[in-house]
Amino acid sequence: MTAAPLLATALVGVGGALGAVSRHAVGLRVEGRRSVLLVNALGSFALGAVSAAPIGSTAALLLGVGFCGAFTTFSSFAVGTVRAASETGARAAATIAASNLAAALAAFLLGSFLVAAVVG
């Protein structure tokens, strides 16, 4: 890491604040578990793109660790899946668990391949 610790903290924090606000904005427009799936897929696409781009450690901390890290969420996903298992059944929970993984993984790979293709 080339950024000084205090600068790194500020970059990650500002990116995290923007990521959390963006996730909240999506959550106000899209119903609960669908919004978690949506932010996890979109944020993974963005992280794939950021990871493949030649942007340096400053932008990587702000956009990758901060924004994409905070825009996506594991805790809301885990709590939502456990609740679905109890309220709707194991099949509903398995669908949520599998769809988040499949969508986020495909989005991450797509984001990184697209940027790698453009950057050459």
Place this chain on the structure above:
Amino acid sequence: MERTPYGFLLVAAGGFLGAVARHAVDVGVAAALAAAAAGTSPEILGGFPTGAGTLVANVAGSFALGLLLTRASSDRVRLFVGTGALSSFTTYSTFVSDAVALGTPAGAWYVAVSYATGFVAAALGLAAGGWRRR
């Protein structure tokens, strides 16, 4: 509350703290693993820490969110601690990125362990908060 500027400010402040805490855990866990692996082979040192900090943050955050959502006393607390801090402390994008970086079969094991421990942690958090199965 959740649509007001004040609500967004609470989410932003929580998001700042959650992301900074996750980064600190990531750096701290990687340093601890590097110290523990000192003196052993460089291959272990080079490959092992990937994803370890993210796993710790995701599991701890899932427990805490389960507890919070059953116990949150107000919208203010839910927005600041839940939507802001804990949801930003945990991450799905970095989890996927780490799984890809680990390759096969380590990445598949990383996903399986993260899912299993994350779900157990969330269930324990919900139970500790007094949430009842229906």
